[in-house]
Amino acid sequence: MTLRFEHETLGQRVRFASGSAREAVAAEVELLGATRAMVIASRSETGQAERITAGLPVALVHDDVVMHVPVPVAERARAAAAEHDVDLLISVGGGSTTGLAKAVALTTGLPIVAVPTTYAGSEATNVWGLTEGAKKTTGVDARVLPRAIVYDASLMLTLPVGLSVASGLNALAHCVDSMWAPRTDPIDAALAGEGIRTLAAGLPRVVDDPSGLEGREEALYGAYLAAVAFASAGSGLHHKICHVLGGRYDLPHAPTHAVVLPHVLALNAPAAPEADERIARAFGTETGLEGLEALRARLDAPRALRDLGFEEDQIPDAVEAILPSVPESNPARVTPESLERLLRGAWEGADPR
Template sequence: MTFRFEHETLGQRVRFASGTAREALAAEIESLGATRVMVIAGAAEADLATDITEGLPVAVRHDEVVMHVPVPVAERARAAAARHDVDLLVSVGGGSTTGLAKAVALTAGLPIIAVPTTYAGSEATNVWGLTEGAKKTTGVDARVLPRAIVYDASLMLTLPIELSVASGLNALAHCVDSLWAPRADPINAALAAEGIRALAAGLPRIVDDPADLAGREEALYGAYLSAVSFASAGSGLHHKICHVLGGRYDLPHAPTHAVVLPYVLALNAPAAPEADARIARAFDADTGLDGLQALRERLDAPRNLRDHGFEEDRIGDAVEAILPSVPETNPVTVTPENLERLLRGAWEGADPR
């Protein structure tokens, strides 16, 4: 094997320790010298955010968090940050919360400290996304990469099993997509493989016992690795599909990723044997798809898109919307025909094999 690649590692600090969120956050705020903090947390995380930011220099708390970050929601958050003259953003929540903080940082240039409460992974990437007029636009910008991440798995002990599973499989999709994304390289692949192994080990423990802190830590560790690999490799076919489905039809983010993943893997694996072998080894299975499907069965994962609001008569429209964004590096040439089959299979919940 001849090694020839370019790899970029993003610079941020990670504090990973259960039960230490308040102390870790205080230390990060002090290190940045911030005196007027904007805390972004949706209603579901409001009490948690209040608890871990107690005694810190909070200038404003902002709780309007909406999935896929609609532009008007972003504009109101930007206005609140300006109105209160804040010098630091602290996001406490899942991908939508982190995404809103990124939308503010994109225009205001403010630093972010992210405190994740799901396995979304947005906190470890320099990717932003905004939705306007049923179209989700994404981009890459150094300004949106959080300066630091505070990982505390104890914050996830109350995350419902269904959301834990969907969010964890969303993280696993980052790993799989990183193996054939536009900037895939051996370092991304190594991170992705360990991410798959950790998620496959941690998620079943969470399903068996939601209070299993060690299982939560394993899954959170895997989610971080998945996001780092994705940030370097870029968006592959899976994420291009899911960004259209989420932004255009307002489908829930994590369940959409969880449903679509096996169909993309089934399409690409035959043309990417090295990637498939790596995925299979991470799952300790004969093939990547065998391993993924066994895990999905074990987790009782989301099975189809129709259960999440995607209507059959939108499949043709989705095909037209997705095709222009398909990466040239995808292992299989994507056509209207095989893309329609993929989406129809995901809509029905058919066996991807």
């Protein structure tokens, strides 16, 4: 077989070392020559953020962080950055925090140093997202790609097991979607396969020993691989569905991904046997869905959208909202009927097999 593809590798520096966040962030501030940093962290993480940035030239700490980055929240952060004449954004937190930093960078061009505290993966992508009313809009822009990432697995030790599982499965969804997303290529598939293998090894260790560092490191490394693959491959069907569900019905981001993923895999795998074989090989199982469901059972993962606040009578509206964004390259044909079956199964928490 002759290989033909185009692959773009995004340029950013990654510092990965447990217990080193403070030193690593300081090194990045020095490299960038920043003198007035804006630290973005949710109210629950401002203490940790202040410890990480202690002694640095911080102009302000901004804690107005909201899930799915509503436009008014982004505008307030942009105004704060302008008022304090900042020259660097330091985000300390999960996907919502990183997303808010990206919203500021999108209109200002300010560089970001991202310090993740979940396995969201947004820090390794050039994808931004904003929610206005009930609609979440996403886009791609080089300005929002963090200049550097500081990965410190010790920051994950306080992340509750339930949130760790949901966040880790969100990362795994990046891997699965990268197998058949619109711009996928063999490099993305290789990264995604290794991401699945590493997450499948690390997440059970996090559940068994939440205070242990090795499982957290494995999961964090897997989440990074997943995000790099996703940044190149683009959004597949799974993410198109979850963006609508999150933005339109204000569902929690990571648990929604954890619930929807097996249903998308069940739909697409029969139409994409090579991708399914890669996923299965990464899990060490006969099929990808078998491996995913075994892992979800092992982790006691979220199972039903109705448990997350999604109502049964919202399914027809969701189908109508999702259909226009279904990628043409999706391996399985998506019809209103098949999409309704998928969402109903996810709402009920039905076995996708």
